[in-house]
Amino acid sequence: MDLFNLDHMEYNIDRNPAVEPTLSEMSSKALEILKAASIKNDDKGFFLLIEGSRIDMAAHSNDPATHAHEILAYQDTIAVVKKFVDDNPGTVLISTSDHETGGLSVARQVSTAYPEYLWYPEILTKVQNSSIALALAIQKFLTKNPRNVAELKKFVKEIIVNNLGIEDFTEEDLNYLASNAAKTNDLDTYISQMVSQRAQLGWATHGHSAVDVNLYAYGAQSHLLKGNHENTDIGTFISDYLELDLEVVTEKLKNQRVIEEGFGLRKSIEDASKPQKRKRNHSKNNYEHF
Ligand SMILES: [Zn+2]
Structure with missing residues (x-):
């Protein structure tokens, strides 16, 4: 296995395929490795x-x-895993989320008039990058050209037209984005709203x-997962299906101590009952992938 970023994966819309594989490619490889290891291991x-x-x-x-x-x-990714399940009888795929985010609504009140029941997906298809990537590009331009407001506004305009596909922007949009160019979170929010408003998509939070x-x-x-369930039912289903003895594992974990070193990127587990003989290494280069 490998890591392709020190932090999050890139958003798929911003991803460079030459540098970082997709989630489905990584999942496919992981399934291949785990299946081979499982066969080797009885x-x-x-x-x-x-x-x-x-x-x-x-x-x-x-x-x-x-x-x-x-x-x-x-x-x-689900399609890849579903095919794996088809090809490997006795396997089960479960897909769920621990919560919704944003309160996304496929509806938005955009004027005082009674709304039409529609939204505009084609607005989303024109967008070429994430709002945060564009916000960072604007901030970078400002850092390189700190005093040239006219050039900054020109750059912002190009981003709105070329990267967001928005032609009906206003002078107010340009002024806001140029005058807040150093505040990436504010730009991220504003750019996202420009797209959501035009697509008539609502967000609650x-x-x-x-x-x-x-x-x-x-x-x-x-079939055991049909209907409404508490989130803990999923864990119970998995442990029952895999015939895991969670009490034994919990006891084992209680007797172990997880140690974080460097910037939390390197972790090791050792037995808490053994005497502690460890040196902290705060060197910046103490990264270790695993
Ligand atoms: Zn979250």
Whole structure:
């Protein structure tokens, strides 16, 4: 296995395919490795957690185009895992979320008139980058050209037209983005709103919401997950299906201590009952991937 970034994966809309594989490509490789290891290990089976984690982050930004691209990348991953389940009887796929984010609504009141029942998906298809990537580009331009307001506004205009596909922007939009060029979070929010408003998509919050989330299951014993469930039911289903003895594992973990070194990127586990003989290394280059 490998890591392709020191932090989050790039948003799929911003991803350079030459540098970073897709979530589905990584998942496909992980399944291949785990299946081979399982066969070698008396066919004990395995558990794989795949997180489409940046769906949540795009929703925190209320960035609808990036959000849609992340969901599509997750859908591609589900297709890969579903095929794996088809090819490997006795396997089960479960897909769910720990919460909704943003309170996304496929409806938006954009004037005082009674609204038409529609939204405009084609607005999202014109967007070429995430709002935060564009916000960072504007900030970078400002840093390189600190006193040239006219050039900054020209750059902002090019981004709105070329990267967002928005032609009906206003002077107010240009002024806001140019005068807040140093504030990336504010730009991220403003750019996301420019797209959401035009697509007529509503957002209720920049945080998480309390709506029920979807639950999908496919493969062996998936019928047991039909209907409404508490989130803890999923864990119970998995441990029952894999015949795990969680009490034994919990006891084992209680006797171990997790040690974080450097910037939290290197972790090791050691037995708490053994005497502690460890040196802290605060060197900046103490990164270790695993
Ligand atoms: Zn979140």
